[in-house]
Amino acid sequence: MKIYTKSGDQGKTSLVYGQRVSKHSPRVEAYGTCDEANSMIGLAISTLPQGEQWSDFLSIFRVIQTKLFHVGAELATPTGKKVEWPVVEQDVLYLEEQIDNMEASLSPLSNFILPGGHISGASLHVARTIVRRAERIIVQVQMEEEINPIVVKYVNRLSDFLFVAARFVNHRLGSPELTLHQE
Numbered sequence: 001m002k003i004y005t006k007s008g009d010q011g012k013t014s015l016v017y018g019q020r021v022s023k024h025s026p027r028v029e030a031y032g033t034c035d036e037a038n039s040m041i042g043l044a045i046s047t048l049p050q051g052e053q054w055s056d057f058l059s060i061f062r063v064i065q066t067k068l069f070h071v072g073a074e075l076a077t078p079t080g081k082k083v084e085w086p087v088v089e090q091d092v093l094y095l096e097e098q099i100d101n102m103e104a105s106l107s108p109l110s111n112f113i114l115p116g117g118h119i120s121g122a123s124l125h126v127a128r129t130i131v132r133r134a135e136r137i138i139v140q141v142q143m144e145e146e147i148n149p150i151v152v153k154y155v156n157r158l159s160d161f162l163f164v165a166a167r168f169v170n171h172r173l174g175s176p177e178l179t180l181h182q183e
Helices: 024-045 052-075 089-103 119-144 149-172
Strands: 013-015 021-023
Touching: 013 149, 021 089, 024 089, 024 119, 024 149, 052 149
Parallel strands: none
Antiparallel strands: 013 021
């Protein structure tokens, strides 16, 4: 099988089940932005130090990257068609549990923090902002078409998770958080 099909050369692409839509469709923009976020997450975790001490953390990200792929599949499935891997409330609860576990080892926030720190933490902050953009586009799609409401909830919680994960990584790697300069 060749990687190129030439079927998108005229500015259209196929959703799941073959429906053709413009590549600038909000649905395509939404799942494309989820793909971008997933790639940034992959980059962020690839910069973590190697070793057993990160294996549990990385296994959480394997689940999250898979679920983010499922979010994209939901967005690429036209209204009224069966979604192969639906995002469910349990997926949101999983993120909340991971957030709570990481926050237990962090000092409470007393000020706004600036994205940065170790390259892994800073990259997770970039992933968070991409997820926020995906969320805005998904909400736009939701205003025009029916989509699983848990998708919006999941993506919203994912950005929270990435914020806490960035803090967790910076803390664990000894990179101090920079706070907003108050004049």
